Amino acid sequence: MIVEANTARFDSLALDNGTTLGPVDVAYETYGELNAAKTNAIVVLHAFSGDAHAAGISAETGKPGWWDNMIGPGKAFDTNQYFVICSNVLGGCRGTTGPSSLNPATGCPYAMSFPVITIGDMVRLQKMLIDSFGIRRLLSVSGGSMGGMQALEWAAAYPESVVSAIPIAATTRHSAQQIAFNEVGRQAIMADPDFHEGSYYDKQPPARGLAVARMVGHITYMSDDSMREKFGRRLRGKENFSFGFDVDFEVESYLRYRGSQFVYRFDANSYLYITKAMDYFDLTNGHGTLAAALEKTQARFLVISFSSDWLYPSYQSQELVRALRSRNRDVAYVELQSNYGHDSFLVDVAEQTDLVRGFLASTFEKAQ
């Protein structure tokens, strides 16, 4: 399944900070066919460093999508039945307008003059894209990590447009620890002398700071167990310690490599803006309680968390489930046993597939 990237343009987008941004481009891909009644559309939402290429093989890069094991003919999000849409988030660097985009007022990249955005802003832009397809109601909104946060925002902000929501390995608001890890990444980037207050687009990017930020990220995405299985204390291409500061352990080699490669696919300013949006995210904002924030939702929910995910621990999904139940919402919750930590939603998809397939089938049947 070769897929082409598309771009939609909107004249302006109202932002939570009170300003307006425009024009705004949205990069997106679609998989499957929209039915005549437009009742089979599903929005899939990517995590922090993801992009619009969720499934199939990219015509441009030849690479599979980040959730290709979940989206396609006969898969969890079965493209024989459903029309799946995925767009790059606002503030991103993979085709949707973000800090690396040209500001039409100046002809230069926005850099740090880009407005600080929120998860609400990201979803508002996605809503405009969905409206442009003439889709009134989404059969489902789903994603893992920050994708799950967007799914929750969709259900709360556009209750009449969301038939079901599947937030996976997500939270209703970032904890102090989650904010802290993001702040470390931001400080690493801003400490890099190549950062130049974000105006590095005609120069070297802050590659070393971005690499350190990414290394921290990778540790938090894995579990203690999965790191032990994958690396243990194995040495890298040697039998004894180097007694120096070159790579000794496999895990050091892995982190250095992943960190150094990240700069080729991700913009440091997008790192700052998107992590900030995640930290600001709090469904209870303006509502007092989580239950009140979910008062108007009409969706059915399937909430999934993973036993070894210590970055978005199960108790955070369970808070969501309790709040939904307290308002008598239709909610199913499963904590899947997996060793892969936060990354589980991307890699350990067998049980997740069964859950999602069944939930979508019953939702589609009820909605007809």
Added chain:
Amino acid sequence: MIVEANTARFDSLALDNGTTLGPVDVAYETYGELNAAKTNAIVVLHAFSGDAHAAGISAETGKPGWWDNMIGPGKAFDTNQYFVICSNVLGGCRGTTGPSSLNPATGCPYAMSFPVITIGDMVRLQKMLIDSFGIRRLLSVSGGSMGGMQALEWAAAYPESVVSAIPIAATTRHSAQQIAFNEVGRQAIMADPDFHEGSYYDKQPPARGLAVARMVGHITYMSDDSMREKFGRRLRGKENFSFGFDVDFEVESYLRYRGSQFVYRFDANSYLYITKAMDYFDLTNGHGTLAAALEKTQARFLVISFSSDWLYPSYQSQELVRALRSRNRDVAYVELQSNYGHDSFLVDVAEQTDLVRGFLASTFEKAQ
């Protein structure tokens, strides 16, 4: 209790990398009185960023020691009964020879020409200090975190000199995750352009890199729970988000401050060398199994871990306990319930005090 720092000098120290270092200074403090039979000496071992000032009020700085709540008259390490010694580790930057010390061969700081050292090297130097006091057997060796790793090294390397060992919140070898967090800190320091391959002593130190490293450290020392209690999502001196990249949250302010202050008391090269020593530490090295590594130990053990410590999780202490029991060693193990994460051994000392006091009293009685 005002305490003075002391320094001992040794002509040379044999190192695990096969070379010899000399002369070597050791900064140390003592509390209480050594009895005539020299049977009441306890070595207390500091954690990664600690120093020789474990208890009392420093004559130099006016500050209390890092374990002042555990060491003193009537406290867990009761200085009315015991003679307590604490020295700064080899490779440190608080009086003991380390990379910031002058290399007598060149008249310049060693910087990165300092040899890569091990926990074994640290303990070998401590043994020379203890020998210089004429102490043949230590009533106990104890410390938290890296201090606990040194206590284990003492018991394994000098079995006839150690009557008891109290490793707290420690491990017998660093896991991939523990190595990974250390590697992030090292990469943050080495990515700082002020690092200059470690030769920064006549210039600006790599303060920003060291700050990022320290921020990561602080997150790993606390628990998700303790961060929620201490910071939650509270904003710092404002009622609404800044929609910018200045500090929004209390937790950001705390981490930035702690990170930025660290450079005034810690040397970045010591950060590299000491974390490397921790990563190399593996009691099983050269023995095959942990049980074999502990085969020759003669000490009684009190092993303590903390329920919320995710950096040195309880299962790591339990591996040690199982190996000791498999060799029929006298070992008591307690997992203390505490919310403070890895920092618990420094801050939540009520139960720890009872455990240590009772264990030392019975050990002292048996040893007479």
